[in-house]
Amino acid sequence: MPDSVDILRLESLQVHFPVQGGLFDRVLGRPAGAVRAVDGIDLNVRRGEIVALVGESGSGKTTVGRVITKLAQPTGGRLLFEGRDMTSVQGSSALRPYRNRVQMIFQDAYQALNPRHTVFDIVAEPLRSLRLVENNGQLTERVSEALAAAGLNPPGDFFARFPHELSGGQRQRAVIAGALAVKPELIVADEPVSMLDVSIRAQILQVLVDLREKHNMALLFITHDLPLAWLIANRIAVLYLGKLVEIGTADDITFNPRHPYTVALRNATPQIGSNADRRELPALQGEVPSAARIPNGCRFHPRCPMAIDRCRQEEPPAVEVGPQHLSACWRTGEVNARSELLRLAPL
Numbered sequence: 401m402p403d404s405v406d407i408l409r410l411e412s413l414q415v416h417f418p419v420q421g422g423l424f425d426r427v428l429g430r431p432a433g434a435v436r437a438v439d440g441i442d443l444n445v446r447r448g449e450i451v452a453l454v455g456e457s458g459s460g461k462t463t464v465g466r467v468i469t470k471l472a473q474p475t476g477g478r479l480l481f482e483g484r485d486m487t488s489v490q491g492s493s494a495l496r497p498y499r500n501r502v503q504m505i506f507q508d509a510y511q512a513l514n515p516r517h518t519v520f521d522i523v524a525e526p527l528r529s530l531r532l533v534e535n536n537g538q539l540t541e542r543v544s545e546a547l548a549a550a551g552l553n554p555p556g557d558f559f560a561r562f563p564h565e566l567s568g569g570q571r572q573r574a575v576i577a578g579a580l581a582v583k584p585e586l587i588v589a590d591e592p593v594s595m596l597d598v599s600i601r602a603q604i605l606q607v608l609v610d611l612r613e614k615h616n617m618a619l620l621f622i623t624h625d626l627p628l629a630w631l632i633a634n635r636i637a638v639l640y641l642g643k644l645v646e647i648g649t650a651d652d653i654t655f656n657p658r659h660p661y662t663v664a665l666r667n668a669t670p671q672i673g674s675n676a677d678r679r680e681l682p683a684l685q686g687e688v689p690s691a692a693r694i695p696n697g698c699r700f701h702p703r704c705p706m707a708i709d710r711c712r713q714e715e716p717p718a719v720e721v722g723p724q725h726l727s728a729c730w731r732t733g734e735v736n737a738r739s740e741l742l743r744l745a746p747l
């Protein structure tokens with residue numbers, strides 16, 4: 401079970417990318433805009449906890465992961481690791497201790513692996529560059545340990561292989577081994593199984609769950625797939641256009657959602673629950689609006705069947721709707737009550 405101690409904390413985190421205005425904007429003196437990829441997020445991850453960050457494409461999930469792993473710099477807010485403010489720490493030597501403790505696993509294992517390096521060199525690379533081993537004996541030991549923990553057994557059989565000699569599942573295991581080699585305390589995994597066959601997904605997820613159980617490692621699991629999030633996570637945070645609209649335990653988010661967007665996401669995945677148990681909200685339709693043009697008021701209102709005038713004008717704050725459960729919706733009480741309105745108003 402996760403500790404009560406936060407290993408990671410995001411406070412009002414913001415990442416805005418400037419966009420160049422068009423010719424007309426410049427002629428008319430209109431200010432250049434911004435893509436508000438991450439627009440004020442508060443989130444904590446406890447030691448030994450798996451938190452899933454769920455949202456549609458373009459909601460800002462990867463950008464959050466890149467900020468946590470210091471691959472992107474926030475434009476506002478704070479990133480705290482074990483209470484220490486890491487927001488403005490930069491430069492490879494200043495970041496070395498942090499990189500020993502926080503690692504990222506990317507979605508596309510093929511791209512993440514250098515095709516000209518052997519599996520041994522791929523897994524050894526962070527150990528060498530972060531100067532975590534003193535001699536070759538130690539290096540071989542740590543590489544073997546990481547390969548075994550990622551399920552590549554016996555490890556020695558994989559040392560001399562190149563990425564093209566591995567199956568898709570083995571490649572993702574090699575990527576995981578590279579992240580594990582440094583024995584991190586937090587891993588950010590960005591859609592780590594979305595490119596794998598269904599039959600292999602469960603095995604890879606099991607590797608991640610085992611790490612939490614054996615090493616009390618924390619995991620931020622980024623996915624667009626709510627059932628997958630429910631399967632693996634202790635808590636789920638639902639992201640919509642750069643803002644968290646709901647956070648709660650995996651069971652609450654999946655079976656007792658209190659935000660219309662979460663209900664719609666859930667209804668878009670027929671494998672959850674029985675038909676009788678599903679909320680009578682039609683599946684989510686329409687595209688996520690651009691993060692360069694975020695609607696006023698509640699950003700979900702143009703797609704929300706429950707929207708009222710207030711939703712078009714005022715942004716709802718996240719309010720507590722149960723233990724460890726927050727929802728940012730003016731009508732959250734009615735979402736819970738399975739109102740007639742949900743049934744009547746089509747998306």
Ligand SMILES: Nc1ncnc2c1ncn2[C@@H]1O[C@H](COP(=O)(O)OP(=O)(O)OP(=O)(O)O)[C@@H](O)[C@H]1O
Nearest residue numbers: 417435437455456457458459460461462463464691
């Ligand atoms: N470097 C950048 N410059 C400008 N806009 C960017 C940049 N990186 C991301 N964005 C924009 O920020 C928004 C969030 O992108 P992000 O990749 O974080 O979303 P995501 O939820 O991970 O999507 P996906 O699941 O498709 O990867 C998108 O509108 C994206 O186009």
